[in-house]
Amino acid sequence: MFERGEGQVGRKYRPQSGRVVQAYKFALDPNNSQEQALRSHCGAARAAYNWAVSWVTASWWQRKAEASYGIGDDELTPWRRWSLPALRKEFNRIKAADPRFADWWQENSKEAYNTGLANAATAFDNYSRSKQGKCKGPRVGIPRRKAKRKARLTCRFTIGIIRIESDGRHVTLPRLGTVRTHEPTFKLLARIQAGTARVLSATVRHERGRWFVSFQVETAREITRVLRPDVAVGVDLGIKHLAVLADSTGEIRYEPNPKHLDGALKLLRFQSRRVSRRQGPDRRVGRKPSERWEKANRERNKLHYRVANLRTDAVHKLTTRVRVEYGTVVVEDLNVAGMLRNERLARRVADAGFGEIRRQLTYKGQRNACRTVVADRWYPSSKTCSGCGAVKAKLPLRVRVFTCDVCGLVMDRDENAARNLAALAATCTTGTGAAGDQDMPGVSKPRGADHKTRHQRPGRNTGRDGRAGGATLPGQRQEEARDRRQDTEVFTLW
Structure with a gap:
């Protein structure tokens, strides 16, 4: 399309x-009988998934046990296939005779069992591809059975x-x-x-x-026409302001952070204390929750649900406004998982929804046939001067105002980063978001940035041009980058 x-x-x-x-x-809004039928169908899907996992992994453990006794590979138990047709064929063969399904499998639609078998086949495929190194991200483990109390209905x-x-x-x-x-x-x-x-x-x-x-x-x-198809905008996400938008025409906009969770935190603490004072479930002694506990827990969950809905609504409105207006959007590849490990910022980062904003900007841009540029995680958007292009060696997070040591530019840190992201759209060479330094063939290092932070030599406080702070001019920085090309780590924008 x-x-x-x-x-x-x-x-x-x-x-x-x-x-x-x-x-x-x-x-x-199902009635009681319909809700019971819904739970039965979801439970049937879970039962079929657990059967498929057990049936496939049983041959794995059997082969491992036989190999421990010195049996040859040709005589081991054959592997069991985990494709959806193979699982469905075997399940249809045993469902009427297996005591786990014989008494109730006809009560539900066959689509319920097909859901569990399809999920099991997908899980085994993901495990196989991850083990072969064909999937990005952390290694996927062997599929395991789903517990009744934890499985999603x-x-x-x-x-x-x-x-x-x-x-x-x-x-x-x-x-x-x-x-x-x-x-x-x-x-x-x-x-x-x-x-x-x-x-x-x-x-x-x-x-x-x-x-x-x-x-x-x-x-x-x-495919609808955006309002300004020739204008690129850089989106810098943050906590103080949810987003700072700087377009290629020089316009700056600050999107306030609604902070929905902060507004509901006082009432949420009250609801949580009330739940903790009532008799809840305890699996260790088989104790069931009281009715008062279930009522309080429903009210607390309702508050959580309201905050989640408000956050989703705000993110959708923001991303829609951006995508309706601009033809090119530049966003950063933020390490959200690493940011959540900061105990001082984790709650506010999670409340902002950085990952969801980037996801929505991407797919809403595809609807209008517009371009999305994703800046590399190591691109120094905050440490680079949007006026002259000088890059600072260090810029702590507590410093909220950017001051350039070369040209003397003083600007808000987030606004400076958004301007640099907007300028990055001009260096993008493909519609997929790949960008590089056009003056350095074979090396993609916009403005001389790299993974490692530069350190100044002890006692050296001036640069080649005599300026304080060891800063260098853009042309000198490009020459030094060419000299260090073989010794520095190369990264790409994708």
Whole structure:
């Protein structure tokens, strides 16, 4: 549907029709019998997943035991395949005779069991690919069985009667019947009646004390023209201000941080103290929670849910405003997991939602065929002067005002970083967000920055040009970078 490339910026955008897959999520209001059926289907999915994990790993342990007795590889127990067709074929063969499923498997839709088997096949595929080094991120472990008290209640329907009722307040799902929705479904219903949308699947899930249904829909979407397609904007995320926006025309905007969790923290502490004073569950002695504890816990969870909804709403509004206006957006690849290890900033960083902002900016840009540039994690956006390009060796987090030692520029730290990110869009060579120094072939080091922080020699307080602080001019810095090209670590912007 979308074309990618540097030609997207500065081109006359023409509306194009295409098919995209997106989700529509609605809250449900099931009655008692329907909620029991929903829990039964989700439990069936968990049971099928646990059976598949046990069935596949049983052959692994059997082969390991046989090998310990000196049995040859040709005589070991054959490997059991974990593809979805193989798991489904074996499950259909044993479900009527296995005592774990014989008495109740007919009570649920076959889609419930297919959900568990599909999740198991995906888990084994991820484990295999991670072990072979084909996946990024930390190593994925062997799939394990899901505990009843920890497993997320979810089930996916791909075939059968999946329908949005014409009244806009009910949905129909296989074996569950017609379920009332907590909110109207006219937005999706209008697209279906107009013939511009087609439901592919439906997923029910229990979250924060409420049931939800998500419809995966293939729909037609027009590529809309942004207000300023030729303008690039740098987005610097922070805590004091949620985002500082600096575009290529010199305009600066500060987006305030709503701090929804801080506003609800006083009431949340009160609710948590009340929950702790009441008799809660204890698995060690088999004690069940009291009704007063369950009531207090529901009220506390409701407050958590409200804060999460407010945060989601604020992030969506911010990212939508940015993507509707600018053709190119430059964001940073922040190490959010590392920032959360800072005990003084973890709560505020988590409340800001840095990772979600970047994710939404990316996929909303793809909807409009716009470009997203992701600056490398080591790009010194805060330590680089947006006026002359000089790079500071150190800039502690407590210093909120940037002062350049070369040109004397004094500017807010976040505003300076946002300007540098906006300028980075000009060096981007592809639509995927790769950027580099055009003057240094083979080396991608914008403005001479590298992973390692530069250290000044003891007793040397002036640079080559005689200025204080050991600063160098941009041209001299590029010459030194060329000389150190073989000795410094090279990084890329992607």
